[in-house]
């Protein structure tokens with residue numbers, strides 16, 4: 538084999554290997570090599586591509602970050618609208634949700650309904666379009682009918698495959714999912730911003746939204762964004778399975794990440810149990826969630842149920858109680874810790890938030906007090922402004 542043929546072969550092998558390791562990490566949560574080894578493979582590919590630029594292709598793992606900032610985002614019309622969800626806040630409302638479904642489907646008392654249950658991620662919705670297995674468009678939700686073309690930015694998110702794995706995907710596959718910023722990355726980003734004297738973000742959702750709407754994809758690439766798929770837009774030919782859970786499961790084999798907490802549950806009692814189980818886990822998850830979502834699993838039933846205004850009748854978001862409330866600062870006191878460290882603490886007009894009554898909030902240190910300009914007698918809200926817990 539001559540040198541060029543050997544290089545082409547090696548480049549191909551490296552791309553496959555790098556994509557395989559990305560999937561093990563992002564899709565299956567089972568990395569098989571340490572980061573340093575991954576970096577070594579990546580650098581070898583970068584070096585070969587630098588030497589032989591004629592073999593660079595758009596979906597090479599080295600080509601996630603473009604170098605041309607955009608003047609603005611183009612508008613895109615979604616091939617199918619991006620819907621929103623009806624909300625439930627109480628157990629009773631979950632019962633009503635199922636009763637409405639039973640009535641519409643004319644089910645008798647004995648027949649049970651299965652749902653695909655999953656956390657409701659607190660990020661922003663995007664649509665990803667794959668044609669012939671290649672990512673051709675990434676768009677924000679916008680008003681549900683029209684969004685913005687953020688393809689160059691979604692390409693920088695490592696959890697988003699540029700190319701689907703295998704060859705049994707439909708030629709047109711549009712998936713919908715949530716771009717979010719894991720808490721650890723958010724904390725690091727804010728720490729860095731504070732060190733530089735820059736404005737920090739209020740919460741991971743705002744940080745994710747701000748990052749995805751950068752005109753320079755090189756900036757987006759530096760933000761720790763991730764992605765989980767939860768649904769479909771245009772799929773041709775369709776369907777790819779007869780249930781929501783199997784359809785989503787097939788996506789995993791094509792390299793799209795889905796939430797590891799997805800579960801099929803049957804009947805409303807199992808929905809409630811799932812909700813309670815996720816409430817328990819909420820604080821230990823590496824990202825923010827604001828509820829759980831239930832979707833009728835059977836796709837024929839989904840079709841029969843259809844939509845009302847902008848939301849499907851076959852899905853519901855069972856939301857957690859709000860974790861941000863407004864209240865008044867009564868006074869600021871200083872606590873002296875065991876080591877002599879002084880911590881300013883706000884005494885609050887008691888407020889019920891996230892299922893508990895909060896009457897004190899740490900202000901961390903004087904820099905924070907000055908930065909947030911917290912003063913007795915004033916009213917503020919949200920963990921971002923006065924941390925109430």
Ligand code: IVH
Pocket residue numbers: 620621622655656657658659660661662678715767768830849852854
């Ligand atoms: S399903 C047809 N599943 O919630 C169903 N949405 O209030 C449409 N979201 O815009 C959405 N996690 O940004 C669905 N597991 C999940 C979700 C989820 C977060 C967001 C999504 C959507 C909003 C609807």
